[in-house]
């Protein structure tokens with residue numbers, strides 16, 4: 001799982017993830033320009049520490065956005081998503097932006113989770129969904145852009161301003177894997 005906290009560029013985030021020499025979480029900054037506004041995302045990857053639940057709570061408690069990734073070639077990673085969503089409900093900020101991503105979309109020959117299954121789960125929880133590939137880059141930038149747009153929209157919300165729906169945006173922009181395996 002990855003978490004993100006956004007600041008207007010140049011501002012320090014209010015909270016930082018806990019640092020511990022035992023748990024190597026690498027933080028990265030990514031600046032996304034949304035309609036001329038630079039949104040700085042500070043990104044943390046829980047990187048294999050998911051079994052240390054008490055540690056991961058500390059990371060996502062203050063996150064403004066959470067990217068939940070499963071591997072389309074690994075059923076247990078998909079099955080774990082429900083448990084993550086329950087955890088998030090309990091420990092994350094109430095208005096945290098959540099996005100479900102089915103990664104490794106490039107390896108269609110090993111696919112065990114259908115795209116529709118990801119879509120159904122996402123619909124059940126009311127979160128945007130897309131398949132990604134960290135290898136080819138498919139939909140990766142879009143995931144960060146959608147998060148940045150949503151956070152910017154919330155930060156600068158005005159009653160008479162334009163509305164933004166992250167799920168609609170993702171649906172209109174996402175690419176589908178070009179090759180379809182029939183399951």
Ligand SMILES: Nc1nc2c(ncn2[C@@H]2O[C@H](COP(=O)(O)OP(=O)(O)OP(=O)(O)O)[C@@H](O)[C@H]2O)c(=O)[nH]1
Nearest residue numbers: 046047048049103104105106107132133134135136
């Ligand atoms: N083909 C393909 N391989 C990927 C993709 N994303 C990650 N991998 C590979 O999958 C393996 C695991 O990737 P990680 O990024 O370490 O996955 P992780 O779930 O964060 O693993 P931990 O850090 O141990 O939790 C590596 O060999 C990556 O190269 C992808 O989109 N496509």
